[in-house]
Amino acid sequence: MQSGTRTVNIGIIGLGTVGGGVYRLITTHAERYRKNLGVDLRIARACSRSEERARELDIDRGRFTTDWRDVVSDPSVDIVVEVIGGEHPATEIFEQSFSAGKYVVTANKALLGRHMEELATAARAAGVQLRCEASCGGGIPIVDTLGRDLSGNEIITVAGIVNGTTNYILSRMAEEGLGYEEVLADAQRLGYAETDPTADVDGLDAASKIAILSSIGFATRITADDVHAQGIRAVCAQDIEVARELGYAIKMLAIAHRTESGIDVRVHPAMIPASHPLAGVSGAMNAVCVVGDAVGETMFYGAGAGAFPTASAVVGDVLALAEPLSAGTQALPEPEPFKRELAIRSIRDLSTRYYVRVVPDGANDARSCAEEVLERHGIAVGQALTLEDGSVALVTEAVREGDMADAIAEMTSAEGAPCEIANTIRIEDVAAWTEGVEAN
Amino acid sequence: MQSGTRTVNIGIIGLGTVGGGVYRLITTHAERYRKNLGVDLRIARACSRSEERARELDIDRGRFTTDWRDVVSDPSVDIVVEVIGGEHPATEIFEQSFSAGKYVVTANKALLGRHMEELATAARAAGVQLRCEASCGGGIPIVDTLGRDLSGNEIITVAGIVNGTTNYILSRMAEEGLGYEEVLADAQRLGYAETDPTADVDGLDAASKIAILSSIGFATRITADDVHAQGIRAVCAQDIEVARELGYAIKMLAIAHRTESGIDVRVHPAMIPASHPLAGVSGAMNAVCVVGDAVGETMFYGAGAGAFPTASAVVGDVLALAEPLSAGTQALPEPEPFKRELAIRSIRDLSTRYYVRVVPDGANDARSCAEEVLERHGIAVGQALTLEDGSVALVTEAVREGDMADAIAEMTSAEGAPCEIANTIRIEDVAAWTEGVEAN
Numbered sequence: 001m002q003s004g005t006r007t008v009n010i011g012i013i014g015l016g017t018v019g020g021g022v023y024r025l026i027t028t029h030a031e032r033y034r035k036n037l038g039v040d041l042r043i044a045r046a047c048s049r050s051e052e053r054a055r056e057l058d059i060d061r062g063r064f065t066t067d068w069r070d071v072v073s074d075p076s077v078d079i080v081v082e083v084i085g086g087e088h089p090a091t092e093i094f095e096q097s098f099s100a101g102k103y104v105v106t107a108n109k110a111l112l113g114r115h116m117e118e119l120a121t122a123a124r125a126a127g128v129q130l131r132c133e134a135s136c137g138g139g140i141p142i143v144d145t146l147g148r149d150l151s152g153n154e155i156i157t158v159a160g161i162v163n164g165t166t167n168y169i170l171s172r173m174a175e176e177g178l179g180y181e182e183v184l185a186d187a188q189r190l191g192y193a194e195t196d197p198t199a200d201v202d203g204l205d206a207a208s209k210i211a212i213l214s215s216i217g218f219a220t221r222i223t224a225d226d227v228h229a230q231g232i233r234a235v236c237a238q239d240i241e242v243a244r245e246l247g248y249a250i251k252m253l254a255i256a257h258r259t260e261s262g263i264d265v266r267v268h269p270a271m272i273p274a275s276h277p278l279a280g281v282s283g284a285m286n287a288v289c290v291v292g293d294a295v296g297e298t299m300f301y302g303a304g305a306g307a308f309p310t311a312s313a314v315v316g317d318v319l320a321l322a323e324p325l326s327a328g329t330q331a332l333p334e335p336e337p338f339k340r341e342l343a344i345r346s347i348r349d350l351s352t353r354y355y356v357r358v359v360p361d362g363a364n365d366a367r368s369c370a371e372e373v374l375e376r377h378g379i380a381v382g383q384a385l386t387l388e389d390g391s392v393a394l395v396t397e398a399v400r401e402g403d404m405a406d407a408i409a410e411m412t413s414a415e416g417a418p419c420e421i422a423n424t425i426r427i428e429d430v431a432a433w434t435e436g437v438e439a440n
Numbered sequence: 441m442q443s444g445t446r447t448v449n450i451g452i453i454g455l456g457t458v459g460g461g462v463y464r465l466i467t468t469h470a471e472r473y474r475k476n477l478g479v480d481l482r483i484a485r486a487c488s489r490s491e492e493r494a495r496e497l498d499i500d501r502g503r504f505t506t507d508w509r510d511v512v513s514d515p516s517v518d519i520v521v522e523v524i525g526g527e528h529p530a531t532e533i534f535e536q537s538f539s540a541g542k543y544v545v546t547a548n549k550a551l552l553g554r555h556m557e558e559l560a561t562a563a564r565a566a567g568v569q570l571r572c573e574a575s576c577g578g579g580i581p582i583v584d585t586l587g588r589d590l591s592g593n594e595i596i597t598v599a600g601i602v603n604g605t606t607n608y609i610l611s612r613m614a615e616e617g618l619g620y621e622e623v624l625a626d627a628q629r630l631g632y633a634e635t636d637p638t639a640d641v642d643g644l645d646a647a648s649k650i651a652i653l654s655s656i657g658f659a660t661r662i663t664a665d666d667v668h669a670q671g672i673r674a675v676c677a678q679d680i681e682v683a684r685e686l687g688y689a690i691k692m693l694a695i696a697h698r699t700e701s702g703i704d705v706r707v708h709p710a711m712i713p714a715s716h717p718l719a720g721v722s723g724a725m726n727a728v729c730v731v732g733d734a735v736g737e738t739m740f741y742g743a744g745a746g747a748f749p750t751a752s753a754v755v756g757d758v759l760a761l762a763e764p765l766s767a768g769t770q771a772l773p774e775p776e777p778f779k780r781e782l783a784i785r786s787i788r789d790l791s792t793r794y795y796v797r798v799v800p801d802g803a804n805d806a807r808s809c810a811e812e813v814l815e816r817h818g819i820a821v822g823q824a825l826t827l828e829d830g831s832v833a834l835v836t837e838a839v840r841e842g843d844m845a846d847a848i849a850e851m852t853s854a855e856g857a858p859c860e861i862a863n864t865i866r867i868e869d870v871a872a873w874t875e876g877v878e879a880n
Binding site for chain 2 (some may be wrong): 307
């Protein structure tokens, strides 16, 4: 059982931002891992489509390849690190690695967000592990925390800020009073947003992440397709300003909450109390709240992206696998995943308070006409603010989404819409996140 | 490798707050662990000095004992949960459990704060594991996070609020403008502080915890005796009020920071910027910031004590051991602990800014006389506030602790002390915590 008896060989596929970070982290820290952890890590193979990248990272010809098959078929490789992202050839890399008895460490949220159950099952069938700490929350240890440290709990809620790009945009809009488009352009220039920002700003990236986290937390199968996702494009500076007056911050949240009628899982901008810990998370940082019935409310905060934070998560996974390999044994396969059958609740069944901003038009009084339509749908208005430009911000009492959708449809219907809705934003009931925690 | 093939037997020693929580959590969640994790946990033995407690928890006579030796010598027991605290008989429980090839899960910070290296070494020699997630930060998964998830990093800083009692007291003093004694009495009445509050308010509990966390984080041996510990008894409402005016909150911090000349490890009240995430941690909650060279700054937040949060950590450890046992294999021993020799820096070598509150006396002008003494010791004053009662708050530039100690000694020396120092509080340089993080 003496550890450190054999070298553990890593094959990295993908040498982009994350892959380069992983390469650099392992290379510069190898001596530390040997001395402190008794683990001798060696990058046996590294693969990228760009030979230029191999030169940049100073990877010698003998270890570098442009064909991922060279990595997966190399008998010396124990652990394959897949950091190319996307569905193909990542799926094939996973399958062939498992067939060859190799462990896989990945940051591929898009693939896992759709196919985590099949991939975890395939890993288990092959007697190996698939680890994905880096797929959610960048450097924050949240996957492992949910799946292991908090596994004594019945998880009630997983909710947080899991997309750095949208948090960066909303934070700067809030801090500088700027508009969405302006901040997006700046974020693109600074590298915080991609040229095609769709996956981030429309909530698809966050949907993949909350699918992964909720699958693990609730031990059930949830995919990105199960997640109601709505982006931040419609949020404007005025909404943020009004939110502040009402005591709220607007954050792009990913929420998975267990209710008696099923899992409520969604991604959308929401108002949360300015005093809530998530409200203080700014810039490209991420934070995830986990509520368990025993542990109560916890929060995990850190950098949600970036070469080295993400590499920290990847290498953490690599070391977890390498320790037993290094000692001459094996990391056990994970238990059979997601055994529990839990229903996914329709977004129409969610009950939430709403912020509704209504713009006056010549013919109608915005406020009375909006209130009239809302009341007709059984929606009570709890608070109303008339804004400087004459538009009106209404805060409803808790309302079923379906009723709200119907009311909005009526207000904005083509034939003689009685008033113009500038925006609606959910006001998240954060107190509901902790319902069901054991009293101490 | 099919998991769930055999029942894993637990022996709990101690049925106080934490032990009772562990008993209840396992009992109520056993079916969930079986179904979701493939782990069949059974409490085979439970030990307490109080038979009354066995009745309260509805533990049948066959499993209950008042003698811990019955648990440790029971051949069916796989994992011993030690939650009695204190040095004896906990030490004997550990030793005899290891000898019998049993794994140990503990929340015993006082014992581990002094003897973690010997105990971990003994566990390793016996081919078993000693797990102690519950010893620090209650329900927050911080021990495992440092030791495994972030093990790819060179840890730079571990700093946080790890004592719920003192954070509760300081929070209420800040929120309600009350004095220390008044809040302490109330905290004792409400069960947030013990009748003898020494271990908490004098920083001994926090010293044990930061010794454990820093030993793991820096892979070196640090004991509670290495920690410079100073309590909160001297903090008064006026200090908190002045801190607020200066833009700071006063928090009881445990800090371990790696510098080129050694590990700086200490526990004391400190002023931190009101905007720092730790400043918002109130009541009995705990939070720990970990800075790694790759991951950057992270923070982990949750309940620092209480029956169920602590039980969450204990049971997380139990499940981590039970998974391989359940599958018919074994949890690997941990790597040899704390191999690295790192010096502990003397507190006199710390360089920090200081808040100094000086009370006028009839003969002298408090401010000019304090400034004069400070300047004679080479200590520059950066900011000065005259308070309503005529006392003066000075903020020094960064100063070596040794020089500050000398200046304070002169100001308060018996023969003709030139002015009276009401209090001094360090102003923590939180920016230094993240020095050395890799740029992305």
